[in-house]
Amino acid sequence: MASILTNVAHAAHSAAATILSAAxxxxxxxxxxxxxxxxxxxxxxxxxxxxxxxxxGVPGAFTPPCSSQVPQYIADYDxxxxxxxxxxxxxxxxxxxVVKAWKEKLAPQGTGxxxxxxxxxxxxxxxGLLFDASGLLxxxxxxxxxxxxxxxxxxxxxxxxxxANITSTAANVVIAQL
Numbered sequence: 001m002a003s004i005l006t007n008v009a010h011a012a013h014s015a016a017a018t019i020l021s022a023a024x025x026x027x028x029x030x031x032x033x034x035x036x037x038x039x040x041x042x043x044x045x046x047x048x049x050x051x052x053x054x055x056x057g058v059p060g061a062f063t064p065p066c067s068s069q070v071p072q073y074i075a076d077y078d079x080x081x082x083x084x085x086x087x088x089x090x091x092x093x094x095x096x097x098v099v100k101a102w103k104e105k106l107a108p109q110g111t112g113x114x115x116x117x118x119x120x121x122x123x124x125x126x127x128g129l130l131f132d133a134s135g136l137l138x139x140x141x142x143x144x145x146x147x148x149x150x151x152x153x154x155x156x157x158x159x160x161x162x163x164a165n166i167t168s169t170a171a172n173v174v175i176a177q178l
Contacts, residue, residue, distance in 0.1 A: 024128035027154050031055075031147070032126035037117040041096035047116070047123075049152040051086040054174060057129055057142040061094045061102035065144070065164045072171040074111045081112075083178040091116040093124055093141045118142070129159065146174050 025031065035044035047055070056073060058066040070090055073080075080088055092099055096117040103115035116123075124130045124142040132140055146169040148156040156177055158168035167173070 022126060022128045024159070025147070025154055025157065027157060029154050031149055031152055031154060032123075034118075034123040034126045035120075036091065036123050037096040037099075037119060038114060039096065039100055041117070041119075047089060048087065049149050051151065052084050052155075052178075053086050053149045054080060054088045055145075055147040055149060056088065056090045056169065057124060057127075057145040057147075058090060058092050059141040059144060059163045061092045061098050062105075065166060066092070067102075067106065069144075069166045069170070070106055070113070074107050074113050076171045076175060077112050079175055080178070083175065085178070088113045089116050090114070091118050091123060091142065093118050093121045093130070095119045144169055148174065148177060 031047075031049060033046045036047065037044055047053070054073075056070070058069065060066055073088055073090065077088065090113060092102075092115075094102075094117055096119060099115050099117040103111070107113070118124050121130050121140055121142075127147070129143045129145050130140050141163075144160040144163050144165065146156075146158050147154055158173075160167065160169055
């Protein structure tokens with residue numbers, strides 16, 4: 001009986017993640033403004049997408065692939081700025097406490113890269129990049145993606161086929177696209 005309930009719960013969770021996620025956003029489309037959190041877990045903000053911005057979506061703070069990918073964005077921050085990028089946002093479907101601790105771990109001296117908590121998955125769902133990661137991470141999470149945004153619209157998007165892969169979303173690849 002317990003295994004039946006577990007299977008039903010897993011199926012319902014997977015179906016919910018699918019239903020909650022809109023169609024994947026494409027180049028030319030406006031990026032929906034959804035509440036996210038930066039630093040303060042009790043205060044929601046909206047992304048400032050004026051000008052050119054980079055949005056890096058990652059499956060989870062502190063996971064090995066994410067923790068190996070983000071440091072290159074931190075190291076290349078000045079290269080992105082030289083290409084006219086206003087902000088680099090790293091967005092994870094985690095709570096603000098976890099994302100803040102992750103930022104402190106990856107950039108103890110500080111960084112201009114902004115770490116964003118999409119604690120309810122609303123932003124990630126709104127861009128159609130939420131997937132069911134309950135088997136490994138316990139809940140729906142973000143696919144690994146990068147969006148180059150220009151004045152609130154998608155100029156370029158790359159989504160990794162496998163969440164652990166870092167190919168088309170690597171910092172050097174994104175810089176070459178700018």
